Amino acid sequence: MSRALHPGAWWLWALALAAVASRTTNPLMLGLVIAVAGFVAVSCRQDTPWASSYGVFFKFGLVVIGVRVVFHVLLGGVGGTTVLFALPEVPLPAWTRGIRLGGPVTAEGLVFAVCQGLQLATLLCCVGAANALANAKRLLRSLPAALYEVSVAVVVAMTVAPQLVAGARSVRRARALRGEAVRGVRAVKVLLVPVLEDAFERSLVLAAAMDSRGYGRNAGLPTSTRVLTGTLVLGGLIGLCVGVYGLLDGSAPPVVGAPMLVLGSALAVAGLWTGSRRVRRSRYRPDVWGLREALAVGSGLVAALGTYLAPAGLGGAALTPGTVPLEVPQLPLLPAIGLLCAVVPVLTAERKRT
Template sequence: MTLHPGAWWLWALCLAAVATRTTNPLLLALVVAVAGYVAVSCREDTPWASAYGVFLKFGLVVLGIRVVLHILLGGVGGPTVLFTLPGIPLPEWANGIRLGGPVSAEGLVFALCQGLQLATLLCCVGAANALANAKRLLRSLPAALYEVSVAVVVALTVAPQLVASARAVRRARVLRGDAVRGVKAVRVLLVPVLEDAFERSLVLAAAMDSRGYGRTAGLPKRARVVTGVLVLGGLVGLCVGAYGLLDGSAPAVTGTPLLAVGAVCAVAGLWSGSRRVRRSRYRPDRWGPRELLIVASGLVAALATFLAPAALGGAALTPATVPLSAPALPLLPALGLLCAVAPVLAAGRSGRPTREET
C-alpha cells in the first residue's frame, strides 16, 4: 500500500521551512542530505522517482549563478579582497549598483550561503516530487479547490514528466547506437522532449474538456458571485488578522476577531463552492499511522529550528560573515533534522511496486 502523497508534501515543506530559517551552510547541507537520503530510500518505481537528482543539479546551477552575480554586481563587502575586476562606470540613477570592482572573501562566502539556501529549497521540492504522486494528491483536495488544484498539479508535474521524457528519449537513442553526451546531447534531446511535452499537453487538454473542467454545475451567477466574495473576503480577513497578531502596535480588532471572521468566511466560501463539483473517489487515499509519523518528523525538524534557544543553536542559525569565522552546527536544529529521517522506517523498503493513477 502506497503512502498518502499529502504526507510527503507536508514533510518536504517542513524541511523547506527549516531552510528558510537559516543560512548556516552546515545545517543547509544536513537538510539536503536528509531530503536526498529519504528520497532515494523511499521512492517507488515510478517515472518521476529520479526527480530529486534533477532538482539537485538545478540547485547547483542556481548556486553557481548566485556566486557569479555577486562577483559581477557586488553585494556584501569585507576587508579580505581576493581579486579586483575592471569596473564599469554607471549613471547616477544606478547608484548602489556596480559592475566589476573588488571581490572580497566575506562577500563570496555570503553569496555562497544564500545560493546554498536557494539550492536547498529546490532539493526539498525535488524530494516531494520524487516521493509523491501529484495526481493522487489532486483527488484528496476539497471540491471547492478543484480547478485551482488542477492548475497547481499540472504545474508540479511538468518537471517530473520532462525528466521521464528525457530519460526515455536518451534510452531510445542509446539503443540505436547514439551515445552523444554533454552540450551536444542537450541539443539532440531538446526537440523530441519538447514534442513529447506538447503531445502530453494536448492529451491533458482533451481529458480536461471531456471531464467538464470549468463547469458550474447549474449554479446561478449570483451563487457564484457570493462564493467568490466569501472566499476572497475570508483570505483578506486571514491575512489582516495574522498581521494584527504579529504586530503588537496594531488595534486589537485586527487580531484574533478579524482572524476568526476570515476563517468563518473562508470555510463558508469553500462549502458553497464545493457544490459546483460533483465527483466520486475510487479507492480514496486515507491517512494512517505511517502518514502521521512522516508529518510529525517534519514538524519536529521545523519546530526545533524555529524554537531553538540561543544556548542550543539558535544563535548559530545565521552566522556572520564579517569577520570570517567557521560556522558552528546548531545542536537542537540538527537533532530535529535527524528525526526527519523517520520516514525511512515508516515507508518500509524502497522500490516496492506502486499503483499507477491515470
C-alpha cells in the first residue's frame, strides 16, 4: 500500500485554495472552490476520527452566510434601487452615519451580503478540507525544531475542531446503542456536556504527555542565543507579512514588495537555523517529501496563480462582479481552468474510504 501524503502538502494545497477564495467574490467561482475542496476531501480522506471534519466546516459555513445576511437586513450596508421589502426603522444619532436599524432592504445589498458570506464560508471549507486530510501529529513531527514550541500550540489549536467532531460521534454512537438517540436542538443539549468533558480530558492527557517528554527545555543554550533566535524569527515573519502585502497591493511602493519578501525569508531561515539547536529530538520514520507532494502543492499553486495573474480578457474582470447595478456573474475562464487543476491530488494520493 502506498504511503499517505505529507500533511504539510495538504495544508499548502488548502491554503492555495483559500488564496483563490480571498481573491474573488464571484459566487460561481466560490462554488467551484467549495466543490473542488469537498471532492478532494471526500475522495482522499482516510479512516481517521477527523475524516468527517469537512462536513462540519461546511455546515458552519452555511451558518456564517445566514448570519451575514441577517446582519445586513438589520444593520444595513450596500444600498441599491431595487427595494424588496422594508422593516420598521429605528432612528439613530447623527454620529452613527452608515449604520441603521431596520429600513429598506434592497436586492443589490442582499446579493452583496450573500457573496461576502459565501466568501467566508469558502475559506472555512478550505480549512475543513485540510483538517479532514492532514494528520496534525505528523505535521508537528515535520516542522523545524526552532518552531517546535509554537507549532505545538498551533497543532493543539488545529485539532480542537477534529477532536470535538470525533467526541460528538462517539457520544452519539454510545447513546444510540443504549436506545437514546435524539436529534435536533435537544441533541445539542444532550451531547454538549459529555463532548466538552471529553475534550478537556484529551487536553489534560496531552499536557501530561508534553510534560513527561520535557516540553519547553532550552538545551542549555545561553540567553543571548535565545534572544537572537527570537529576534530573527520575529523579524522574518514581519518582513514576510509586509512583503506579501506589498505584492498584493498594487498601490504599495516597489520596495515594500519583493525586497521585503526576500529580506523576511532570509531572516526567517537564519532564525530557524540558529534555533534548530534549541530543541534536540529524533524522528521515527520521518515523513518524506516526494513527487506526489510536489504535484499536490503545485496544483494548488496553479489554481492560485491562475486567479491572481488572469488578465481581464481571460476572466480577471469577472472575479469581482458588480452588485450596483446587479450583474449576472460569469465564470472566469482562466481561473476556473486553473482551479480544476487542483483535483490532481485525487489521482496521486492514497485513498481510503471511511
